[in-house]
Amino acid sequence: MSDTFDNITIVKKANVYFDGKVTSRTIVFADGSKKTLGFMQxxxxxxxxxxxxxxxxxxxxMDVKLAGADEWITYTAGQSFNVPGSSKFALKVKAGGADYCCSYLV
Amino acid sequence: MSDTFDNITIVKKANVYFDGKVTSRTIVFADGSKKTLGFMQxxxxxxxxxxxxxxxxxxxxMDVKLAGADEWITYTAGQSFNVPGSSKFALKVKAGGADYCCSYLV
Incomplete structure (x- = not known):
């Protein structure tokens, strides 16, 4: 996997959630698709x-529990998970925070 | 001022400082110049x-004190300040955190 995303547009201002404990920036690719790169305290x-x-x-x-799931599943660097649309998910982020890339799948 | 930076490369992984309380991402322009977009708790x-x-x-x-300065100066959204090279500066970031763009001037 490349360490970079190339030929993208980035929105300067951060997306700010939970009083700044979760922030991300939106990047847009040439085909119009979007991702956010974010960090959670x-x-x-x-x-x-x-x-x-x-x-x-x-x-x-972080530990993750998707809507309707009974168990928390732990994810670390290099791992990924999918979240359905029109749903929700709960997270428990461990000490030191979590760095992530979120892709919006249309 | 544009709300975006265009035709850039972004390094996926965040730069993480102070146990994650300060994070940024590095973007590289076509001419090789770099900036970081970051957020401070x-x-x-x-x-x-x-x-x-x-x-x-x-x-x-945030309140800022440059090396050798006697006073703290307050900066808010839309304002900017320069820091000399090979120097240091102290920051007091207020509640809710601070969103910033840092340009490295070669």
């Missing part, structure tokens, strides 16, 4: 989705 | 510079 969060999402862990560790 | 920090830097505030508020 340690903590517990719940997010809703519109489009289906692919969450790729770039660093750190 | 509320707190007190000190950074060193190699190249001279232009710090542009995209959101939030």
């Amino acid at each position: 340690a903590g517990d969060y719940e997010f809703g989705t519109e489009a289906p999402e692919l969450m790729e862990m770039l660093g750190g560790e | 509320a707190g007190d920090y000190e950074f060193g510079t190699e190249a001279p830097e232009l710090m542009e505030m995209l959101g939030g508020e």
Whole structure:
């Protein structure tokens, strides 16, 4: 996997959630598709989705529970998980925070 | 000022400082020049510079004291300040955090 994304547009201002404990930046590819590159401070969060999402862990560790799931699953750098559209998921981010890339799958 | 940077390359992984309380991503322009887009959680920090830097505030508020300065100066969204190369500067980031763009001036 490449260490970079090339020929993209980035929105300067961060997307800010949970009083700044979760922030991301939106990047747009030539084909119009979007991803966000973000960082979460340690903590517990719940997010809703519109489009289906692919969450790729770039660093750190988090426990994830998708809507309807009974168990928490731990993901670390190099791992990824999918979240259905029009759904939600709960996260427990471990000490040191979590670096991630979120792809919106249309 | 445009809301985006276009035709850039971004390094996927975040630059992580102060146990994740300060994170940024590096973007590279076609001419090889670099900037970082970052976010700081509320707190007190000190950074060193190699190249001279232009710090542009995209959101939030911080007090800044450059090396050799006697006073703290407050900067908010839309404002910017320069830091000399091979120097250092102290920051007090206010509640809610600070969103910034740092340009490395060669």
